[in-house]
Amino acid sequence: MDHRPPSPRLSRKPAARQTAESWTFLREAARDLRTTGAVAPSSRALARTLTDPVTTRGPRPLSVLEAGAGTGAVTRTLLSRLPRGSHLDIVEANPRFTERLRRLVDHHPAPVIRHVRAEVHQAYVEELDTGRRYDVIVSGLPLTNFAPEQVDRIMALYLDLLHPGGTLTYFAYLGTRRARTLLAPRAEARRHAAVDQVVGAYQHRYATARWTVLANLPPAHVWELRCPSVDAAVPPHPLPLLPGVEQ
Numbered sequence: 001m002d003h004r005p006p007s008p009r010l011s012r013k014p015a016a017r018q019t020a021e022s023w024t025f026l027r028e029a030a031r032d033l034r035t036t037g038a039v040a041p042s043s044r045a046l047a048r049t050l051t052d053p054v055t056t057r058g059p060r061p062l063s064v065l066e067a068g069a070g071t072g073a074v075t076r077t078l079l080s081r082l083p084r085g086s087h088l089d090i091v092e093a094n095p096r097f098t099e100r101l102r103r104l105v106d107h108h109p110a111p112v113i114r115h116v117r118a119e120v121h122q123a124y125v126e127e128l129d130t131g132r133r134y135d136v137i138v139s140g141l142p143l144t145n146f147a148p149e150q151v152d153r154i155m156a157l158y159l160d161l162l163h164p165g166g167t168l169t170y171f172a173y174l175g176t177r178r179a180r181t182l183l184a185p186r187a188e189a190r191r192h193a194a195v196d197q198v199v200g201a202y203q204h205r206y207a208t209a210r211w212t213v214l215a216n217l218p219p220a221h222v223w224e225l226r227c228p229s230v231d232a233a234v235p236p237h238p239l240p241l242l243p244g245v246e247q
């Protein structure tokens with residue numbers, strides 16, 4: 001990996017960098033809101049909750065996948081928290097974001113100081129083929145914007161890519177289903193409800209925790225799903241099915 005000195009754009013003070021990232025994000029949202037899935041990058045509070053499993057599973061080296069990394073709000077937190085010798089695959093569909101992510105990885109101290117290996121893949125996660133399995137997957141994909149069949153494929157893929165006992169975290173904004181029911185065409189509201197059903201079935205089977213993060217725009221739920229261990233028929237602490245709870 002090439003470790004050049006920080007470029008002027010990346011050595012900006014955090015506040016200036018955040019503003020620049022927010023503008024990039026907003027521009028991409030205006031271009032394609034369905035795929036971008038948000039109008040602002042995740043907050044530090046949301047990034048920390050999403051990446052907590054890497055601290056609880058350390059300090060052994062981990063194999064981690066981040067899907068839908070955007071401008072790198074969660075990637076940056078992951079890089080700072082990954083145990084020494086870990087491997088991070090970062091997959092992002094938008095080439096304008098991957099360009100940024102490559103610069104972020106190239107100039108972050110974690111690869112040098114803690115021998116973390118990080119690779120950015122410009123691809124749809126559905127098409128990613130690294131040949132690796134993961135201890136932790138952190139997903140930033142806007143699942144509620146996708147077709148139910150696509151969501152089913154992605155959730156099944158995540159569970160397939162996890163080592164037994166591995167952890168998936170992802171978030172869902174609060175209130176989006178209600179907003180769609182009230183404001184969107186009926187077909188859109190039906191699609192969203194169908195996605196909730198698909199995701200709800202995975203949550204019922206594999207969820208081990210859910211947190212609410214209010215310090216994000218908009219506030220979000222973070223879900224943690226666990227791939228069953230080889231010898232376990234059911235996950236260790238399945239959450240009860242929560243009827244009516246928005247995904």
Ligand SMILES: C[S@@+](CC[C@H](N)C(=O)[O-])C[C@H]1O[C@@H](n2cnc3c(N)ncnc32)[C@H](O)[C@@H]1O
Nearest residue numbers: 037038041042068069070073093094124125140
């Ligand atoms: C809601 S943003 C989250 C960005 C970042 N993780 C954050 O929390 O600030 C979703 C990201 O997923 C990307 N994305 C959408 N569909 C994808 C797919 N099928 N495969 C990979 N990335 C995808 C979008 O381009 C966007 O950057």
